[in-house]
Amino acid sequence: MANPPFRTRGTNSTRDAAEAAFKSATTKPVAPVAAAPKPTAPVIPNAKELVTLRIDRDVLEHFQADGPGWQDRINATLRTAVMDGDGAALATDQLSAENDG
Template sequence: MASTPRRPVNPMEAAEALFKPAKKQAAPAVERRSPPKVKEMVSIKLDSDVLEHFQNDGPGWQERINDALRAVVDAQKGE
């Protein structure tokens, strides 16, 4: 049974085999935090009556919810 040798016999092939480009490993994922005061899209579950309260005044209900939550955060910081 004739098979090719595992190591190259030709010195030129041996040298080329040593310098074959290595496969690059993927860099680990880096968690990047968003800058402060930037709004992020989130999914949140709210009671239907709470959602209805904020939606009754029409468009801008998401900003009104954000303003209400901001008031709670600011009040707790002031304590």
């Protein structure tokens, strides 16, 4: 028996037109993806934030030598370094080794 001729469905068939009409009538439009919201400041005043920070081993050993509370001591030292004499924060371009106490 010979193979029947291969038939291709035309792109203008009534079935294709009906499927396209059905899809357009029943498919919800895709909403654009919103950009991720920017992180906001913590709701709790003076809340601490968990960060990862790379510190030289000798500096870390210096703060850990006095025992527990070394993270608070690093925070206090950094706070002193970024504040001027009046307790106001220095601008980033003002921070340098000259501010070291």
